[in-house]
Amino acid sequence: MGTNVLGPQKKMIGGMRSRYGDQTLAAWLILPSILVIGGLLIYPLLYNIFISLHDFDLKRLYLGTPFIGLKNYISALTSNYFWSAVGRTLYFTIASVGIELILGIMIALVLNRDFWGRDFVRSILLLPWAIPTVVNGIMWKWIYNSNYGALNGILKQLGLIHSYQNWLGHPITAMNMVILADVWKTTPFVAIMILAALQTIPDSLYEAAQIDGAGPWQAFQHLTLRLIRPSILVVLVIRTMEAFRVFDIIYIITRGGPADGTQVITYFTYNETFNNLNFGLGASLAYLTSLVILVMALIYMKLLRSESNY
Amino acid sequence: MVSVSLSGRTANKPTVKPTSTGGKAMRRPGFGWKAKLLVLISVVFASTLLADGSLAAAKKITVLCESDFLDFRMETAKMFEQRTGIDVEIIPVAYDNLYNKIVASAASGEAAYDVFPLDLIWTAQFAVSGFVEDITNRVPEQMREELVKASLDGVSYKGRIWGLPIHNNAKFFLYNERILKEIGAAPPKTWDELVSISKRLQQAGKVKYGTIWGWSQSEGLVCDYVMLTAAFGGRLFSADGDPIMNTGGALKALEFMVDSIYKDKISDPASITVGDRDMLNAFMQGDVAFITNWSYAWKEVNDPAKSRVAGDIRIGLIPGSENTKSGTVMGCFGFAIAKNSKNKDAAWEYLKFLTSKDVQKLYASKYGSLPVWQPLYNDPELVNKVPAIAQYGEQMKYGANRPSLTWYSEFSRVMQIELQNALTQKKSPKKAMDDAVAALKALKAKYEK
Numbered sequence: 001m002g003t004n005v006l007g008p009q010k011k012m013i014g015g016m017r018s019r020y021g022d023q024t025l026a027a028w029l030i031l032p033s034i035l036v037i038g039g040l041l042i043y044p045l046l047y048n049i050f051i052s053l054h055d056f057d058l059k060r061l062y063l064g065t066p067f068i069g070l071k072n073y074i075s076a077l078t079s080n081y082f083w084s085a086v087g088r089t090l091y092f093t094i095a096s097v098g099i100e101l102i103l104g105i106m107i108a109l110v111l112n113r114d115f116w117g118r119d120f121v122r123s124i125l126l127l128p129w130a131i132p133t134v135v136n137g138i139m140w141k142w143i144y145n146s147n148y149g150a151l152n153g154i155l156k157q158l159g160l161i162h163s164y165q166n167w168l169g170h171p172i173t174a175m176n177m178v179i180l181a182d183v184w185k186t187t188p189f190v191a192i193m194i195l196a197a198l199q200t201i202p203d204s205l206y207e208a209a210q211i212d213g214a215g216p217w218q219a220f221q222h223l224t225l226r227l228i229r230p231s232i233l234v235v236l237v238i239r240t241m242e243a244f245r246v247f248d249i250i251y252i253i254t255r256g257g258p259a260d261g262t263q264v265i266t267y268f269t270y271n272e273t274f275n276n277l278n279f280g281l282g283a284s285l286a287y288l289t290s291l292v293i294l295v296m297a298l299i300y301m302k303l304l305r306s307e308s309n310y
Numbered sequence: 311m312v313s314v315s316l317s318g319r320t321a322n323k324p325t326v327k328p329t330s331t332g333g334k335a336m337r338r339p340g341f342g343w344k345a346k347l348l349v350l351i352s353v354v355f356a357s358t359l360l361a362d363g364s365l366a367a368a369k370k371i372t373v374l375c376e377s378d379f380l381d382f383r384m385e386t387a388k389m390f391e392q393r394t395g396i397d398v399e400i401i402p403v404a405y406d407n408l409y410n411k412i413v414a415s416a417a418s419g420e421a422a423y424d425v426f427p428l429d430l431i432w433t434a435q436f437a438v439s440g441f442v443e444d445i446t447n448r449v450p451e452q453m454r455e456e457l458v459k460a461s462l463d464g465v466s467y468k469g470r471i472w473g474l475p476i477h478n479n480a481k482f483f484l485y486n487e488r489i490l491k492e493i494g495a496a497p498p499k500t501w502d503e504l505v506s507i508s509k510r511l512q513q514a515g516k517v518k519y520g521t522i523w524g525w526s527q528s529e530g531l532v533c534d535y536v537m538l539t540a541a542f543g544g545r546l547f548s549a550d551g552d553p554i555m556n557t558g559g560a561l562k563a564l565e566f567m568v569d570s571i572y573k574d575k576i577s578d579p580a581s582i583t584v585g586d587r588d589m590l591n592a593f594m595q596g597d598v599a600f601i602t603n604w605s606y607a608w609k610e611v612n613d614p615a616k617s618r619v620a621g622d623i624r625i626g627l628i629p630g631s632e633n634t635k636s637g638t639v640m641g642c643f644g645f646a647i648a649k650n651s652k653n654k655d656a657a658w659e660y661l662k663f664l665t666s667k668d669v670q671k672l673y674a675s676k677y678g679s680l681p682v683w684q685p686l687y688n689d690p691e692l693v694n695k696v697p698a699i700a701q702y703g704e705q706m707k708y709g710a711n712r713p714s715l716t717w718y719s720e721f722s723r724v725m726q727i728e729l730q731n732a733l734t735q736k737k738s739p740k741k742a743m744d745d746a747v748a749a750l751k752a753l754k755a756k757y758e759k
Contacts, residue, residue, distance in 0.1 A: 058417060170734055
């Protein structure tokens with residue numbers, strides 16, 4: 001009975017196959033995605049190059065949009081605003097990723113131990129990471145509030161400060177406060193990635209190390225750190241690129257202020273494009289940023305490749 | 311369900327020899343069926359999109375607006391729908407986000423909004439950039455004569471009209487009368503008086519700080535600076551249009567701002583980080599005695615649900631200095647029709663409706679806005695209902711405008727950075743304004759060739 005049912009089906013399928021070969025069908029099914037990716041990714045990328053080579057300033061459209069070669073790139077690279085924004089971005093990236101990595105590894109090591117309530121701690125650890133960046137930004141903005149903020153309240157009650165501080169009122173402290181907010185949100189991600197790597201290390205290796213006379217620090221240094229190095233690299237790649245493109249948390253907490261103290265490269269680009277309406281300069285800035293990230297990606301990829309050989 | 315019964319059958323049939331073909335045979339009908347469904351879904355989806363678009367074009371307009379006065383906007387939208395049958399979709403956003411939304415919508419080919427706000431500082435730029443429809447020919451002669459001149463100027467550039475004024479605005483001085491009475495002080499007439507009264511209030515423990523401002527790196531900072539410059543009898547630009555804020559009253563204004571935080575300690579240091587909407591919270595908590603704010607604030611501070619000081623607040627003239635009685639900054643607001651809108655006639659009807667005298671009366675009497683028609687300031691019925699309207703009228707006599715520049719956004723950005731450099735004590739006020747003048751001269755040379 002079963003074969004009776006299957007028989008005609010098979011024939012029909014054979015017919016379908018000759019009319020629509022696997023390749024053709026696949027092409028048709030992929031076509032919509034190609035159209036979407038082409039329209040949303042490739043076309044804008046190419047158009048962006050076009051804009052970046054023209055004097056595309058909406059405030060001066062009466063001058064038209066003449067081709068000006070690399071002038072936008074040159075004016076970006078010779079602008080003080082640009083280089084100080086790059087400096088701030090590097091500071092943000094190095095500080096936030098560095099702290100996140102150290103904290104993340106420490107947390108992962110603790111969570112890799114056996115203790116009562118470990119599963120519970122592991123799941124609430126993910127909470128900050130699950131909070132959308134915008135919500136996180138608004139939350140920290142309130143925590144830092146100089147009149148009603150929780151940070152001031154706690155520090156004062158602990159006697160660590162004698163009067164309420166204006167955390168976001170000074171360019172340098174404001175930047176550090178934004179970094180703290182970012183660290184709070186993203187450390188769990190690092191911790192979970194490292195934790196996953198830690199769990200792949202078999203206990204027997206530690207036993208062997210112990211028998212060979214290695215102390216806990218030596219075991220960590222020569223065994224744990226070595227074995228989780230690929231994961232650390234992956235986290236580093238993802239996090240540096242993300243941190244270099246940081247925008248939303250700054251937009252919410254400080255809007256680039258005070259006195260441009262938190263004006264990172266993406267915020268600078270956004271300002272030039274959507275506030276000053278200089279789309280040409282904005283496009284070239286976007287490409288310069290992409291270039292830096294591309295270089296970073298290439299370096300990391302090389303590192304990762306040599307890592308996998310090891 | 312289907313796949314479950316099929317796989318069950320394969321498992322029970324050991325006679326089907328080649329498992330690979332068997333597997334394919336099992337999958338194939340599902341594949342074709344899914345592909346067909348996919349096509350069907352996309353066709354249905356696409357057609358609903360098309361239908362939705364064409365239907366919506368006929369009798370619906372999308373209006374972007376600031377979130378202040380939201381109740382008024384909802385009420386009038388309903389009135390407009392009843393009168394004309396045109397649906398209005400209101401999209402409210404905070405003032406600081408308006409500009410970006412407008413630019414993003416206007417710079418793209420597709421209009422996300424048919425109507426959007428026109429702040430007087432945007433008019434020149436939007437007109438030059440081709441974001442807004444020139445409505446000069448739609449505005450009747452009589453309307454041009456009766457509108458408040460400052461309001462009409464706010465939506466005009468180079469003799470053409472780019473929008474209709476919706477409300478007049480200026481910064482007003484609000485003070486907490488109850489707190490002042492407790493120490494027997496009269497409202498200050500000059501900023502020096504305000505400093506000394508604030509010090510007395512702080513010493514008596516009545517308030518945390520005398521005043522708070524919205525001096526975060528945003529447009530509100532520039533507004534306050536223009537206001538204080540007017541109050542100190544200064545000017546930002548010379549008659550020839552050259553920047554001169556490093557001299558005279560303009561420099562004094564900035565020195566006052568910096569001193570009020572660090573020397574006299576009467577301004578809440580939080581002023582540097584809050585915007586001109588957030589700062590209202592401290593005032594509504596009774597933590598400060600004086601503020602300046604836009605006309606919308608009157609209703610907010612008197613709302614018992616939000617404000618602890620409802621009923622204690624009075625409107626006064628913004629303090630002046632030795633040689634000026636007062637000074638404020640104007641903030642006329644209009645609505646414009648998007649150049650890329652497909653519903654321009656419906657949008658025009660909406661603009662006309664909001665500007666009409668009966669709506670303006672409702673706006674003023676129920677929501678505390680300032681009408682855009684000159685005759686309404688003497689309208690007995692309105693003055694009777696809103697006694698403050700006379701005070702508003704008096705304050706606006708001392709109004710200063712922000713400069714009308716096609717490169718206003720760059721001007722504002724330079725000013726925001728340099729003012730904050732002084733306010734965070736990175737630079738002295740003189741040095742900050744010297745640098746501002748140098749930067750503005752370069753911009754002027756670039757944009758006003």
